[in-house]
Amino acid sequence: MFFCFIGVVIGTLIGVLPGIGPVGAMSLLLPATYKATPLSALIMLAGIYYGAQYGGSTTSILMNIPGEASTVVTCLDGYQMARQGRAGPALGIAAFGSFIAGTIGLIGLMLVAPPLASIALRFGPPEYFSLMCLGLTILIYLASGSAIRAIMMATLGVIIGCVGQDPETGSMRFVFGVPDLLDGIGLAPFVMGLFGISEVFLNIEKRLERRSILETKIRGLLPNWQDWKDSIKSILRGSLLGFFLGILPGGGAVISSFASYAIEKKCSKHPEKFGKGAIEGVAGPESANNAAAEGAFVPLLTLGIPPNVVMALLLGALMIHGITPGPLLISRNPEIFWGIIASMYIGNGLLLILNLPMIGLWVQVLKVPYKVLFPLILLFCLIGAYSINNSTFDVVIMIVFGVLGYLMRKYKYEGAPMVLAFVLGPMLENSLRQSLLLSDGSFMIFFTRPIAAGGMIIAILMLISGIIPQLRKKVKAIPLEEEH
């Protein structure tokens, strides 16, 4: 219980403070868990993970700064709600939605894990490849700017993500003679730079006195009847979607929050309200990212396969303690499996208790003047990046991507597709190579297997429906320019 509490408090604080993320926080705290029991260590680290999901929504809503990558989407409508004086209902529905989704996710984990694991076992490289392509396409489809530029960023993300030693041939790929690059570019410094450092740069270039942590009173944290009526279906849809997407490799909470936003927009009777303060745009993604956080435990605990970096850290923590997660975990170490389940129930309750009454405290944290806050954010990022491998190189990587992220945002290129593609890149390459090996070089394998074909066809249709209208608009605009 103590470790659960510590984990969720630290996780929420990490989520509230933009810059350092759950990966960095878990990396920092990993050595501290060596002296604890395996169960305590896992509970605390897990608490940080889903606590950060909660906390990230606070900064997304109040500051338009996503605390985590999975809360980027919450900025779209959450901040607009805050600007309309509805920060309270936004925060409240995010907390309640997360609680409901977390509970649903836990029930799913308990009841559905074994059969889900057996279905996932049937997925081969072509299915994984097509599902990852679909995931990227959904994100590109959601791009608020140019779809073409979003695809460009996704391709760049794949390139950056595959830097390092080739796992099959051992070739050095784009390491430029730097030994630290053999294992590739770390996710934590990459994300911290692209989002955290760049955000600080963007804020600094404006006058800091005018920089607003949204000056609004947080009133009425309990959503009213209309808010619940508008949100409940979004919460339930987001929970189910998030849970199932969380099982898949790659973005997990990130992709589920984006996918949920897209679905809510499609299902809404008033899609034009999205981006202007639609409560469904907060309820759905917040529920999805929490459910995904629970769903991500399914492949880790039942198959021993981490679907994302956070789960990979947890896998490392378990192995340090001499426990190998997999199909036999439940029978050999039932206390681990059921202990985690129990701690999540407790953790969800603690987070609701922390997030609603203590929002005032978190808001006070955010009200610290930015000229005081930004050096602290930078320091946490620097230490966070350094502590991952005790290497200054990760700090340099973070700074480099901080500059890139800043320039990208100035020139209107989106970072989210790049991040997801970065995470999926190595798995995408691996799946592609294995698929081509299986098919003797034929790309038709992606269209002859049903699940793979389904994923690829949907992805292609989404791309076509997203890009072609844009191209038509732009091509029509050119003659008008030339006339003048």
Place this chain on the structure above:
Amino acid sequence: MKMHHRVGSIFWLIIGVYTVISAYRLGIGIFRRPGPGFIFFLASLLLIILSIIDLFIGKPKANRGEEFEPIWLGVRWQKVILVLSGLIAYAYLFDKLGFLLSTFLLMIFLFKAVEPTKWWTSILSSLITILISYCIFNLWLKVPFPTGFLGF
């Protein structure tokens, strides 16, 4: 066409061309057995094609006669360069001076560089910051920070 839009497209086009050539040299293999450069080749080829499309088709016209949006006007980009310089210097001096001294200097710089702050406020805030961060990260979490040539 917006100037900054062209700058972005050209930049990514150059990156794409460089990557596709490097990927080819790495070895793309054959479809039956893709080589280490295969994924890079495909991705950078796509990047090149999209950069060209983006360059020539570009954004819809907005204000006639306007060559570029003033994204660098009215913002304090000089402060960004200043802070960036501080971070680069910190990364360089971190191992040489050690965590305590380099962080102290960085914190004073950051507190002073962007907005006017009194010296004593900056020094006091920096001292408190490094004390707390040292206690948390070094003493509690056992992160092995470098001590630098001064031995602390």
